[in-house]
Amino acid sequence: MSDSMINDTTVKKSREDQTAGEHGKCMLNRRQFLMYSGATAATASTVSLSLFPGTAKAAQAKARVVGYPRKLVGKLSELKDNVPLLINYPDNGKNSFATMVKTGVKCGGGVGTGRDLVAFSALCTHQGGPLVGKYKVVDEHRIMGSCPLHLSTYDVTRHGIIISGQAYESLPQVLLELDGDEIYAVGMMGLIYGRNQNLMPETTES
Numbered sequence: 244m245s246d247s248m249i250n251d252t253t254v255k256k257s258r259e260d261q262t263a264g265e266h267g268k269c270m271l272n273r274r275q276f277l278m279y280s281g282a283t284a285a286t287a288s289t290v291s292l293s294l295f296p297g298t299a300k301a302a303q304a305k306a307r308v309v310g311y312p313r314k315l316v317g318k319l320s321e322l323k324d325n326v327p328l329l330i331n332y333p334d335n336g337k338n339s340f341a342t343m344v345k346t347g348v349k350c351g352g353g354v355g356t357g358r359d360l361v362a363f364s365a366l367c368t369h370q371g372g373p374l375v376g377k378y379k380v381v382d383e384h385r386i387m388g389s390c391p392l393h394l395s396t397y398d399v400t401r402h403g404i405i406i407s408g409q410a411y412e413s414l415p416q417v418l419l420e421l422d423g424d425e426i427y428a429v430g431m432m433g434l435i436y437g438r439n440q441n442l443m444p445e446t447t448e449s
């Protein structure tokens with residue numbers, strides 16, 4: 244089956260899942276499109292996403308992540324709450340820095356017993372400002388930013404949506420899986436700043 248056929252099939256299935264969802268329409272069409280747009284290889288993982296927990300749009304969607312490597316990025320036992328760890332995903336190439344953090348609160352797309360372990364690109368979606376070291380805890384909120392260039396901030400409990408600032412795209416989220424104590428990155432939602440596709444041609448090995 245060609246890549247375009249795989250993409251057509253998965254996007255169609257996603258639409259059917261959304262229609263069948265008891266909470267109605269899902270908001271992730273564009274995100275899912277970006278997820279599928281980098282598909283070039285034969286590997287696949289299936290993950291469950293909690294979308295907008297605690298809101299009227301809450302829904303469960305299953306996303307088939309095609310083409311991304313399954314990469315060991317850390318061990319759960321070595322993480323402390325709210326102490327970020329820098330990882331690289333989906334490769335070690337340009338702009339692949341990402342921040343992984345166990346937030347201590349339930350997050351959209353979070354894994355672990357508390358659904359609190361998430362990871363996000365460490366580059367602002369506006370003009371690529373560095374977000375390394377910019378994770379903050381403010382009461383019950385978990386925030387990435389502010390960006391040092393134009394002050395954008397992102398909500399890491401809600402798939403990296405924008406809280407404030409100049410950016411107009413959510414922060415790309417690295418999809419994670421747990422296998423015992425081992426943490427694997429298995430895909431991404433959103434396009435990494437500075438790339439025209441998340442999977443660079445020379446890094447699409449399975």
Ligand code: FES
Pocket residue numbers: 367368369370371372390391392393394395408409410
């Ligand atoms: S580069 Fe981050 S807000 Fe402009």
